[in-house]
Amino acid sequence: MTQGLTLEEVREFVEKSLSSKIPRSVVEELISVLSRYLDKLTIEDLMKIVKSVEEEYNENLVDPGEPVGIVTAQSIGEPSTQMTLRTFHYAGVRELNVTLGLPRLIELVDAKKVPSTPxxxxxxxxxxxxxxxxxxxxxxxxxLTRVANVVSRVDIDLVANAIILSLDPDMLRDKGVDVDTVIQVLRKSIKKADIAVNQENPYEVVIQYKEPINPLKAEKIRDRILNTKLKGIKGxxxxxxxxxxxxxxxxxxxxxxxxxxxxxxxxxxxxxxNNIKEVEEVLGIEAARTLLIEEIANVLEEQGLEVDIRHIMLVADMMTRTGSVKQIGRHGIAGSKESPLARASFEVTVKNLADAAVRGGVDNLKGVAESVIVGNYAPIGTAIVKLVYNPYIKVE
Amino acid sequence: MVSKRGSSVSQKILEHELVPKHEVVSLKEGLEVLKKYGIKPDQLPWIKANDPVAKAIGAKPGDIVKVVRKTPWGGEIVVYRYVVP
Known part of the structure; x- marks a missing residue:
């Protein structure tokens, strides 16, 4: 008994029975696979398929009480031990050094303000x-182009009260600046001097000070001139x-x-x-989270390590939970744990215990680390279920 | 000039590919979310009121922001963040 179904009928049935239970992309994939067998498909088959897809999906969900954090820690920790300790690697660009591997991973989970190679x-x-x-x-x-980038030589003439800059024509052309721009920029930043081109040499700029230059400060003045920004963006x-x-x-x-x-x-x-903190400031916390996931996944992938992206997502979720990027470690996630015993079991044990004693810290022994210390069942898996007997409840 | 630049960038950040769609949810929808998960608002992940995206959509402390993230395997996932000062 072959009765072909149309694509619309299949779509309608699948969407009606699954779209509220399983993710959009799975539904779409199922429909596209089913569309290849339309002529052989019966409504009974379709019902069976939909049912088994739903069962399969539910089977693969994380169980309640599963210690996802511990699984994540181990799933990232073990491959990390395989990483090469070599710091620098030329990734794609010959001219630039990019920090990769373990140092970069540490940088990311420590939420450093500025990466070592932005x-x-x-x-x-x-x-x-x-x-x-x-x-x-x-x-x-x-x-960013500074005066220093286009100058080949600086002379300080203490007798004539002048500083003479010799500009490098090649560098000027390379950076796309001309002598007039240099003079204009310098005129803006230095008020107490006359600035002009040397009549004999068009690439020599003479900064003639009105007051005598203090020989002790000459170095400072020189550095200020060389650091003057000609054009470009800071950083x-x-x-x-x-x-x-x-x-x-x-x-x-x-x-x-x-x-x-x-x-x-x-x-x-x-x-x-690749500057996570800057993305957080400019594009917000969600963008920082996305970038964090991408960067960690890239580091691991570049080293040939296969870590499921969901583990990385959990790490990024924890780091961005409070609305700003917090490091993993005692100044971040581990340090913000409520339980003094859990904090003490991580780093700087004595300080944490002493602090808790001085301030009268209370430990409810609810978490995993505390439970392990005192010998309770850790609230993981089946031990997460608590039953309370209420003798006063009335049963009709 | 500085203030002008600020306003143009704040519109541009919403278009950036790293920024998922954010929107402030209504009180009714917010309560539904809290009921669904059985939690208090501060148990949601937070977003700061001075977060650039929160500012751009005009979220105030106490609001709940709905974020529609794109997952790497092609789907969409909805998460909520609680706006904190």
Whole structure:
């Protein structure tokens, strides 16, 4: 008895019976698989299939009381012991060092303020995306250029009360700056001096001070001049243009999301950095969580370790639970545990116990670590169920 | 100029691919969520009131924010965060 069903009938039945119980993507996948066998499918078969899919799904859910945190700790901890201790690795970009492996993993779970190698990937918008010259234009605009980058030599003339900067024509061309810009920027930052180009040499800038230069402060003045910003964005120290597929991507050493997102031609939807704290500040806690998961997964994958993403998601969820990124460890998650015994069993035992004694800390012995210490059943698995007998309850 | 920049960026962050969809839920829906999980509001994960996204959608302390996350395996998952000062 073959009675083919139409795709609409299958879809309707599956959606009606499953869509409230199992995730959207599973439902879609089931429908797409079923659509291949439409002519052989009967309504009885369909009912059986739907029922067994639901059973299978429920079978694979985490059981109540399952110690997911301990499973996560072991599932990440064991592969980490296999990681190479080598700190630096050239990942894709020859010109840049990127911290990877164990040091990077430690950096991530310790929620460091600034990563040891901050990087930003700047994706570009339409007119700049496919054109190397236009991409270069933006790269020049965002790269931080100081006076020091275009100067080949600085002379301090204490007799004539002047500081003479010799500019390097090659560097000027490379950075896309001309002598006039340098002079204008310097005029803005130095008030007490006349600034002009040397008549004999167009690449020599003379800063003629009105008051005599104090020889003791000459070093300081020199450093201030050299550190003057010509153009660019603070924090973006080096920009490299990289080709990805058919578009150009700017890889920047350093990060400054807030200002980069505002630059014209930068795709503010796709810009990426590896600085978790900065993402938290600029894009919010949920973005920080997503990035944290991605970064940890990348580190592990790069080392050839297979860790299920759900474990990493649990770690990221715990780190971002309070609305800001907290490290794992005694200044973060482990340190915010309520039980003094659980804290003492982690790190700095004596200090935690002494503090608890001084302040009259109370331990309810509800958690896993405390239960293990005093020899109770840990509230894990079946031991999580508590039964209370109430002799006063009335039964009709 | 600084204030102008602030406002334009706050719209841009909502479009960023790392930022999932956030929205403030109504009181009724919030109570339903709490009842479903059997918890008090502060047992939800928190989001700070000065979080850039919370500011952009105008969430105030005491609100519950609904976040629709995209999972890596293609589905969507709904989580709630409690706005704290």
């Amino acid at each position: 990087l930003t990937y700047v994706y570009l918008e339409e007119p700049y995306k496919y054109d190397r010259d236009k991409a270069m234009e933006i790269a020049r605009k965002i790269e 973006i120290n080096k920009v490299i243009i990289q080709r990805r597929g058919n578009e150009y991507v700017l890889v920047c050493e350093g990060s400054n999301l807030r200002e980069l997102m505002d630059v014209e031609g930068v795709d503010h939807r796709k810009i990426r950095t």
